[in-house]
Amino acid sequence: MKSGHDRQNGTRAPSPARRLRLTQEGIIVTITVVMFGAFAVFLPGFLSVGNLLTLLRSVSVLGILSVGMGVVVISRGIDLSMVATLAMGTAVAVVLAQPNPWFPQGLPFWQGALLGLLFVLIVTSATGLIIAYADLPAVFATLAMGYVIYGLGRSLFLSGEANYLPDDAGWVVYLGRGLFHGIPVSILCFIAVLVITEIILRKTAFGLFVYAMGDNPVAARSAGVPVRPITVVIYVFAGLVAYFAGLLTAGAVNNINTRIFNSTLIYDVLMVVVVGGIGLSGGKGSMKNVVLGTLLIGTLLNGMIIMNVSYIQQNLIKGVILLAAILADTIFNPRDEQTSQQGDI
Amino acid sequence: MTDTPIVEIRKGMKDFHGAVAISDIDFALAPGEIHALVGENGAGKSTLTKVIAGVHRLSSGKLYLDGHEVVFDSPADALARGLAMVYQENSMVPAMSVAQNIYLGDEKMFNGLRRLNIAAQQFLQKMNFTVNPTQNVAELGAAKRQMVEIARAVHHNARVIIFDEPTASLTPEEKHHFFGLLRRLRKEGVSIIFISHALEEALEISDRITVMRDGQIVDSGPAAEFDRARIVRGMIGRDLSNSAYADLHERDIRQRKAGRRVLSVENISMGAMVRNASFSVFAGQITGVFGLIGSGRTEMMKIVAGIYKRNTFHGGNIVLEGKRVRYRVPSPAVADGIIYVTEDRKTEGIFENMTIQENIQVGDTVATGHPWNVISTKQARELAQYWIDRLKIRAISSNARVIELSGGNQQKVVIAKALTKKPRIVIFDEPTRGVDVGAIQEIHQFIEELADEGIAVVVVSSYLPEIMVLSDRILVARQGQIVEEFSAHEADEEKIMFAAVH
Numbered sequence: 001m002k003s004g005h006d007r008q009n010g011t012r013a014p015s016p017a018r019r020l021r022l023t024q025e026g027i028i029v030t031i032t033v034v035m036f037g038a039f040a041v042f043l044p045g046f047l048s049v050g051n052l053l054t055l056l057r058s059v060s061v062l063g064i065l066s067v068g069m070g071v072v073v074i075s076r077g078i079d080l081s082m083v084a085t086l087a088m089g090t091a092v093a094v095v096l097a098q099p100n101p102w103f104p105q106g107l108p109f110w111q112g113a114l115l116g117l118l119f120v121l122i123v124t125s126a127t128g129l130i131i132a133y134a135d136l137p138a139v140f141a142t143l144a145m146g147y148v149i150y151g152l153g154r155s156l157f158l159s160g161e162a163n164y165l166p167d168d169a170g171w172v173v174y175l176g177r178g179l180f181h182g183i184p185v186s187i188l189c190f191i192a193v194l195v196i197t198e199i200i201l202r203k204t205a206f207g208l209f210v211y212a213m214g215d216n217p218v219a220a221r222s223a224g225v226p227v228r229p230i231t232v233v234i235y236v237f238a239g240l241v242a243y244f245a246g247l248l249t250a251g252a253v254n255n256i257n258t259r260i261f262n263s264t265l266i267y268d269v270l271m272v273v274v275v276g277g278i279g280l281s282g283g284k285g286s287m288k289n290v291v292l293g294t295l296l297i298g299t300l301l302n303g304m305i306i307m308n309v310s311y312i313q314q315n316l317i318k319g320v321i322l323l324a325a326i327l328a329d330t331i332f333n334p335r336d337e338q339t340s341q342q343g344d345i
Numbered sequence: 346m347t348d349t350p351i352v353e354i355r356k357g358m359k360d361f362h363g364a365v366a367i368s369d370i371d372f373a374l375a376p377g378e379i380h381a382l383v384g385e386n387g388a389g390k391s392t393l394t395k396v397i398a399g400v401h402r403l404s405s406g407k408l409y410l411d412g413h414e415v416v417f418d419s420p421a422d423a424l425a426r427g428l429a430m431v432y433q434e435n436s437m438v439p440a441m442s443v444a445q446n447i448y449l450g451d452e453k454m455f456n457g458l459r460r461l462n463i464a465a466q467q468f469l470q471k472m473n474f475t476v477n478p479t480q481n482v483a484e485l486g487a488a489k490r491q492m493v494e495i496a497r498a499v500h501h502n503a504r505v506i507i508f509d510e511p512t513a514s515l516t517p518e519e520k521h522h523f524f525g526l527l528r529r530l531r532k533e534g535v536s537i538i539f540i541s542h543a544l545e546e547a548l549e550i551s552d553r554i555t556v557m558r559d560g561q562i563v564d565s566g567p568a569a570e571f572d573r574a575r576i577v578r579g580m581i582g583r584d585l586s587n588s589a590y591a592d593l594h595e596r597d598i599r600q601r602k603a604g605r606r607v608l609s610v611e612n613i614s615m616g617a618m619v620r621n622a623s624f625s626v627f628a629g630q631i632t633g634v635f636g637l638i639g640s641g642r643t644e645m646m647k648i649v650a651g652i653y654k655r656n657t658f659h660g661g662n663i664v665l666e667g668k669r670v671r672y673r674v675p676s677p678a679v680a681d682g683i684i685y686v687t688e689d690r691k692t693e694g695i696f697e698n699m700t701i702q703e704n705i706q707v708g709d710t711v712a713t714g715h716p717w718n719v720i721s722t723k724q725a726r727e728l729a730q731y732w733i734d735r736l737k738i739r740a741i742s743s744n745a746r747v748i749e750l751s752g753g754n755q756q757k758v759v760i761a762k763a764l765t766k767k768p769r770i771v772i773f774d775e776p777t778r779g780v781d782v783g784a785i786q787e788i789h790q791f792i793e794e795l796a797d798e799g800i801a802v803v804v805v806s807s808y809l810p811e812i813m814v815l816s817d818r819i820l821v822a823r824q825g826q827i828v829e830e831f832s833a834h835e836a837d838e839e840k841i842m843f844a845a846v847h
Contacts (some may be wrong), residue, residue, distance in 0.1 A: 206716040212707045215696040222652055222693055223762065224711040225678030233716075283698045 024277050024332055025292060032296045039303045046306055053184055056251055057176075059298035060190035061245050063290065065265070066198050066272040067190075070242030070290045073273050074201075075234050076282025077138040081127060081146035082242040083266045088153030089120040089239075090246030092247020092254045094163040101274040109169040118241060123149045124239030128232030142235075152259050165253040186248050190294075193241060198287040212236065214282025264315060272297045274325040279332070309338060349412045351376045351536050352397055352428070357406035359392055366392040367560045370406065374505065377539045379527055381547035382567070384557035384805070385580055385637070390540045393557070394507045397538070398430035429503035431494045431511065435836060439483035443469075446482050447497050469496055472526065491519075495526065499535075507529065507538040510639070512546055524550050542637050544846050555735030556580060563771040577846070581809060581838040582650065600833045601817045604628030607770050607801040608683075613661035615653060618644045618826035621661070626770060629799045631792065633816025634827075635806065637845050641825035642805050643688060646772045650685035651678035666769070679711060682769035686760055688778060688805070694759040695747045698782055702729035702743040703705050704762050712766035732761035737787050753784025760791070788814060809838050821845050 039046045065082055072079045093116030096102070097109040098288075107115070111129025127145045131138050165172060178185040201207035209230050212220040221227045250256040278285030304314050350373035357370035367389040374380055374397075381389045383412035395401045399417030407414050410426060415421040420430070421765045433754035437446045444458075457496035465478035474492045482490060489673045498506045512520050527537055527550055541547050547554055547568070554571050556564040565577035608626040613619060619641045626632050628665060636642035647653040649663060650826065651672025663670050665681060672678040675685075687693040696704050706725040710718070736757040740750055747758055756776065764771065773792060777785045789811035792815060806812050812819060820831040821844040 203719050204716070205714045205718045205720050206704070208707055208710055208720060209716060211699065211703075212696055215698050216692070216694075218693045219687075219696060220707070222650070222675050222685065222687060223708055224676040225707070226674075226676045226716070228674070230716065283696065290667045 008235065024328070025289070027229070028275065028277065028292045028296055030294070033301065034297050035296070037307070038106040039299065043303060043306050046303065051306065054056070055298060055302045056184050056187045059294055060184070060186040060253075061249050062265075062268060062272060062298055062301075063190045063195050064241055064248065065258055065269045065309040066276070066290045067193050067287065067295055068238035068245075069269050069273050070276075070278050070285070070287065071197060071201070071210060072234055072238050073278050073280060074214045074282060074285060075231070075233070075258045076132065076209045076217060077234065078118035078142065078270075078280075079127075079238045080139065080266055081124075081149055082154075082269065083119055084149040084261050085124060085239045085242040086249065087256065087261045088123075088149050089116045090250050090308070091094070091153055091163050091258050092116040092119045092157050093247075094165060094169075094250065094256055097156045097166040097169070098163075100157075106166065109172070111164050112166075113172075113247070116316075117240075118280060119153075120243045121236065123152070124236045125232060127239070128235035131235065132231035136191035136301040144267075147263070150233045150258070152310065154258065158258065160255045161259050162255050165250055169251075172247050172251040173254070176248045176253075178191040186252065188297065189244070189248060194243065194287050194290065197241075205232070206230065211283055216283070264286040267318065268297060268301070271318065271322045271325060274329050275321070277332075280326065280329055286289060349784065350374055350409075351411060351711070354393075354396070354403070355407050355408040355409070357393075357403050357408070359401055359404050361398060361835040364775065365560055367396075367557075368601050369543055371846075372555065374536050374538060375553075376504075376536055377531055377534045378552040379531055379549035379550055380538060381554045382538060382540045383542070383544065383547055383554065383576055383580065387528065387807075388557040388580075389560040390557055391509060392541060392560075394430060394509065394538055394589050397423070397505070398428055398507055400430070404721055407660055413611060414416060424501055424503070427502060427504035428507070429498035429501055429505070430507040430509070430646050431491070432509055436480045437497075438491065439491065440481060442481055443476055443493050444478035447478075449526040451500075455804070464739065468500060472499065472529070473497060476527075478526055492526075499530070503535065505538065505840055507540075508538045510542065511539070512541065512543060518784055520546075539599045542639070543844055548573065549744065556649075556847055577839055577842050581842050601630045601796060603818070604801075607666060609664045610645070610649060611662040611664070612659075613645065613648055613654045613655045613663065614659060614825075615644060615648055618825055619648065619655070622822070622826050623661075624820055624827045624830075626686065626803055627799045627818075628769075628801045630817045631796045631798060631802045631815050633804050633806065633819045634822055635809065635812045635819060635841055636822030637807060639824075640822040640845065642807075642822040643774055643826075646774060646803065646805055646821065647829075648680075650683050650772060676711070682766070684763045684768040684771045686763050686771065686773045686776065688754055688775035690759045690779075693761075695755055697715075697748040698746070700744045700746055701733070701738065701740055701750075701758055704747055704758050705729045705732055705765060708762035709765040728765065729761075732757075732765075736761055736791060751781060751784075753780040753788070756780050756784065756788065760788070764795075768800060770803065771795060772803040774805045775806075775807070776804060777806075790826070811842060812840065812841070 032248070045051055063088070068082060069079060093109070093112045096107050096115050097112035099106045123145070127142060129142045129166065130136055130145070130308045175185055175189060180188060201210060209225045212223070213227055213230065214227055217227065246256065249260070270291065272293035274280060274293075275296055276285070278288035304317065309317070347350065352374040354370050354372040357372070358368045372393065373627065376622050380393065384390050386660050392401060393681055394690070394751075396403055399420045399422050402416065409415065411762055415426070438449065441449070444461045447468065448461060462478045463533065466507055469476055469478060474496060476485070476489050482493060485493065490581065495506070512523065527539070530537060539547070539551060548571060551568045554566065554568050554576065555562055558577055558580060565574070578732060605628050606625050607628050611622045611623050614621055620640065622645050634642050645651060648655045652675050654673060655661060665683070670681065702725050705728055706720065709725070710720055714720070717845070726743055732738065733740065735745060738757045739753050740754060740759070750758065760776075776792065777787055781790065792802060792804065796817070804815050813836065815835050819831040819841060821841055822828045822843055
């Protein structure tokens with residue numbers, strides 16, 4: 001019988017996308033291993049202790065940023081202002097700890113770091129509020145907020161681009177450069193952030209809501225998930241993570257150069273998240289994917305530096321990989337709004 | 346009008362992946378006639394007209410144009426042969442001017458705006474349309490947009506124009522002009538197909554009326570031989586013997602007594618969709634709400650559940666258990682025990698990347714916790730198992746992904762997700778749309794159980810038998826209002842349908 005309600009029977013077969021998604025992770029692991037092996041064999045110096053430490057350190061900042069971005073992307077958002085937060089939050093902390101117009105003696109560094117934290121909290125809350133309550137698309141809101149954050153920091157606090165750590169910032173140096181039983185502390189920081197975030201995502205109601213919002217924002221809202229407050233918290237979280245990555249960066253090279261804002265770092269982070277397999281359509285993936293993406297992209301970047309690939313060619317390669325990753329993402333994780341409307345019968 | 350029909354379908358059948366939309370269609374449209382097509386939602390009117398307009402292709406059967414068999418590859422193909430369709434939703438470019446829209450797709454290499462505007466002005470005046478050709482379409486009201494759509498169809502030298510619910514958004518005054526236009530077009534030899542829920546209009550304007558039901562033509566003839574009663578009879582006279590509702594007439598109508606008044610809605614309004622709707626819902630009873638598409642039934646319920654916001658001024662009142670409430674977002678409504686189970690589970694109901702267990706867990710967590718609470722997988726598994734047993738959800742385990750379930754089981758998950766905390770009032774919007782027959786019975790039984798437990802239950806449906814079989818009390822929505830109320834005893838399909846059409 002045919003009626004106004006089209007009634008269907010039976011269970012659907014498991015979607016092919018799901019089976020492929022498992023292999024997608026397999027592919028990433030394979031590529032990483034092959035690339036690592038190839039670099040180890042063909043690149044002199046790749047396997048040296050010095051280089052491996054460098055690799056781990058550079059990977060840890062990239063990885064921590066990707067943890068923050070990963071959470072945002074799971075909730076079907078994107079945060080392009082993370083590098084601005086990284087640079088300016090840290091720079092504010094550093095500058096306030098130097099002699100400056102407000103504190104001619106300069107603050108103790110821990111107080112400066114707290115004020116930097118306050119700066120980050122304020123600007124990222126603003127980002128979150130704009131996205132959640134004014135309903136702006138996250139891409140444009142965070143792109144613009146990136147410039148706002150950078151401009152605010154530059155005009156209010158900074159006189160130059162490079163800002164050196166004060167002498168009493170030893171713990172930041174330890175975080176960035178120190179070794180704990182031979183293991184770089186920064187990589188331990190990455191692992192800590194990763195584990196804590198995974199626990200939040202898995203074990204708290206907040207984490208469940210993040211997945212629910214990314215999966216189906218309309219359903220989440222109707223189900224009674226406080227979508228807008230959660231959105232604000234997500235962007236503040238990303239900002240805090242970026243600030244932590246900023247302190248690590250400063251610790252590693254003894255200063256924070258705000259020019260990092262103009263680098264391609266934010267696209268590296270996006271690349272990690274997408275290549276790792278967190279779908280841009282939201283609701284999928286976990287911190288495991290961040291690890292996979294970080295290892296792949298970290299190894300690639302390090303190898304390219306050793307091979308002395310020019311900056312321009314690096315960008316070309318990265319651009320192609322990002323494009324390919326997004327293309328693969330749209331194939332593996334199709335945005336389903338287009339197919340959800342069936343024909344009127 | 347004895348000449349060959351301009352459009353004819355013989356033995357037409359169309360299915361979508363096995364779901365038959367229309368079958369056994371013999372349809373003929375004479376030159377220069379106005380042909381009204383009436384029927385319930387989902388009766389197949391849209392599919393039939395879309396076949397004629399080249400949107401769909403017949404699965405079997407033949408389509409004739411001027412006596413010659415044709416197959417259209419695309420709507421553009423049909424348009425080139427003079428068959429135009431004016432859709433319910435506008436298909437115009439809002440940022441362009443009226444003139445640009447009329448000549449859209451028909452531009453020359455170089456378009457002088459001035460020349461275009463003059464041509465459009467002359468063209469519109471010829472049809473007695475008072476629309477400024479330089480105005481942007483975005484700034485026009487519904488009626489004027491309709492005029493531009495029609496002008497565009499006429500401009501393409503359409504010999505057949507199909508209107509899908511053209512009068513739904515028009516005021517009486519505009520409707521009058523619109524009918525004048527139809528008559529003028531008829532005089533020029535244009536044939537018109539006119540889909541409508543408004544029976545009076547169909548009777549007034551058309552030359553022929555065709556009634557559709559369940560994908561078939563059940564009645565057709567000159568309009569002069571029709572009256573309202575004959576149309577309504579054709580629309581609802583379905584054969585229930587082999588459906589899920591076979592026992593409808595044997596069911597002893599056990600009407601539940603109304604408990605306390607849980608919800609009363611007073612004069613709520615929202616835009617053009619809901620206009621001064623008022624109704625009450627009582628505990629321990631199923632209140633059925635029937636309405637056709639565009640009657641505002643879903644919108645009213647979504648306002649109650651906080652998903653939509655009513656007008657800030659003169660928006661009316663909603664009183665929950667004696668307390669006036671106003672929700673801006675759904676979460677406080679959920680906290681107050683107002684549960685809305687959506688009609689569109691794919692886009693508004695399920696989390697399709699999640700498992701059954703996680704879906705139910707989201708509902709449970711929302712109802713019981715603070716975002717920083719720690720959640721327990723074990724508890725979630727037990728809860729999921731409870732609902733799988735209670736609603737007879739057929740799945741391999743509670744870790745099956747929702748997307749892999751059939752429509753009926755998905756619907757059960759949506760219900761379970763919404764009902765983890767005992768609610769005060771549950772609104773089911775089309776609870777069995779796209780649900781297999783076995784699951785319909787189970788879902789109905791569950792809805793009855795909820796009412797027996799003393800919960801206030803609302804069932805919104807555009808499927809009459811469902812309303813009849815479930816409700817203790819029936820409300821009928823029409824044009825953004827509740828217009829009639831029946832008790833289960835006094836209601837029959839004819840009375841309800843009479844109230845729902847206008």
